[in-house]
Amino acid sequence: MSRIRMGTAPGRWVLLATVLGSGLAGIDATVVNVALPTIGAELGTDFAALQWMVTGYTLTLASFILLGGSLGDRYGRRRVFVIGVVWFAVASMLCGLAPDAGLLIAARALQGVGGALLMPGSLAIIQAAFSGEDRARAIGAWSGLGGVATAIGPFLGGWLVESVSWRWVFLINVPLAAVVVLIAVRHVPESRDAEATGRPDIAGAVLGALALAGTTYALIEAPGRGLGTPSVLVSALLGLLAAAAFLLVEWRTAHPMLPLQIFANRQFSATNAVTFLIYAAFSGIFFLLVLHLQVVADFSPVAAGTAMLPVTALMLVLSPRAGALGARIGPRLPMTLGPLLCAVALVLMLRIGPGASYVADVLPGVIVLGLGLSLLVAPLTSAALSAVPERQAGLASGVNNAVARAAGLVAIAVLPAAVGLTGDAYSDPAVFRAGFDAACLIGAGVLVLGGVLAAVTIRNPAARAAVDAADEHPAHCAIEGPPAAPGALHGVPRGAAP
Missing domain, CATH: 4.10.860 (DNA Excision Repair, Uvrb; Chain A)
Incomplete structure (x- = not known):
């Protein structure tokens, strides 16, 4: 397959298809959190059902994302990407039409399967279509544009919930998916791994x-x-x-699907252990934060959904600089200090209570969190990718992605019950505030543990190797996105992440 150049019409079409495709899954992850209180009230569900609306999606996504990448390598990356987009759209329609919580949860699980097919393909298509400097520029553009697209999600979700219906949080995916499929079929070249052997x-x-x-x-x-x-x-x-x-x-x-031998690499194993702790803390807290802002602080869905946008802005500006810093001094110090800063941010979030002011009570924690994440995620990305030979970079990214999502799955399942948020707690401001405060302290403790673990286990590779890794894999990562691949930042964390 002839390579595509950046700045040309074919290059722009490929970028548009991949950004919109990965943005579908990214926007949906952030939008749903904003809509949860309204969904719970309208469908008359308990807190466990709200958890399942998030974990049902994450469960199937984490389970099948490595398989999705493998299927694309074998049977055609564009083909599997398009199948994933169509699958995601059909599941989104089922979510929007679901008459009760049980069917909504089942449809969310189907959405996760579609996401597992389309998300690995979006980056793999770019890697196959571009080469050399054009590939690096294309991945950087994909990361930046994806960050902008997914940052829109919370605002869009809040507006849809307030102005139309929570069901349009899902139904809006259908026309967007139709556009992605049309562009992909007409303008994206097919590619596959000629050396891929054996059955999936x-x-x-x-x-x-x-x-x-x-x-x-x-x-x-x-x-x-x-x-x-x-x-x-x-x-x-x-x-x-x-x-x-x-x-x-x-x-x-x-x-x-998961070659266990890759964990014999101590740097890779250590990086993924840190990833698990950090993404467990983020996923559990951010699942509760959007609810907390609405239930306790009485923010509107739009205000709650956009509360984290400063994190997006800070990461888009500072993450490339943190990646360059990590390339010069190694990942250990940024991966140690970043989680500690984020722990301070969670302690600051204890200020959020009834009648909270965004500027005085929410924004300080948000800014500190943005600084901590900006320092952390780019070196974490480079550490995971540079720990293995270049031929295993795709596998390293996929494994790190799956680890981050599995961490989120466990955190959302365990943390609410651990702090007493069960049953109809999401409708009782006093109960919810006590639970959220306890969750922030637990999350801060887990982040401190992650920083300590990084200080003890992460090694600084040779400077030249680190610089090469940073050049080959630009470090842009989503909060909710898995860390070992360029990813888009969600305003309220989501995927190494695509």
Whole structure:
């Protein structure tokens, strides 16, 4: 396939298709959080159902995103990308038309499968279509434009909830997806990995999904149903058995979805351990923050959805500079100080209470958080990618992506129950504030642990290798996006991340 140049019409079409495609999943992740209080009130759901509306999507996305990348390599990246976009659109329509919480949760899980097909393809298409300096510029443009697109999500979601209906948070994806498919079919060249061999690791993907689903169900439902309830015990046992079977299959199969040998690299394993802690803290807090701003501080959906936009602005401006700094001095210091700054930000968020002022009570924590994230995510990206040989960069990005999403899945399942937010707590401002304050302190503690772990385990590679890695993989990452790939920043965290 002949390479496409930046600044040409074919290059612009490829960028437009990939940015819009990945933006679909990114916007949807942030929009749903803003709409949760309204959805809960209209459908008469409890807090566990709201958790499932988020974790149902994250569960299938985390389970199948590595498989989605593998399918694209084997059967055509454009083909799998387009299938993912269509799948996502159909699932979005089902979400928008869902008459009750159960069907909405099921449709959200289907959305996650579509996201797992389209998100790896968006970056893989760019990597295959461009080369050399044009590839670096294209990835940088994809990251920046994707950041702008997903930052619009919370504002758009809040406006739709207030002015039209929460259902249009999902239905708006359908016409956008139609545009993406039309552009991709007409203007995006097909590509595949000629060296990809063997059959896709379907068994590994299914076992991984069962492991995550079983343990997540047990963690979310145990507080309400009781730890000794048969359904909770069976799901926990199923999750543990599936996890053991997943490890066995991945160790023995010839073409595993997750080659376990990659974790023999201590720098890569350490980076992913730090990733898990950091993204667990962010995912749990940001799931609760948008609810907290509406339930306790009485912010409108639009105001709550746009509260984190300064984080987006700071990261778009400062992340490239932090990436350059990390290339010069190594990732250890930024990965140590970044989580500590973010921990301070969570402590500052304890100021948010009834009648809170955005400027006096919300903005200080938001600014400190933006500075901490700007310092942290770019070196984290480079550390994950530069820890392995260049031929494994795609695998490293996918694994880091899956780790970040799995961390979010566990945090959203565990944290609310740990701080007493169950049942109809989201409708009681006093109860919710006490739970949110406890969650902020727990999150700050986890972030401190992540910073300490980075200080102890992360090594600074040779300066030349770090610079090469930064040049080859521009460091732009989403809060909600997994850290090991250029990603778009969500105003309220979401994916190494695409």
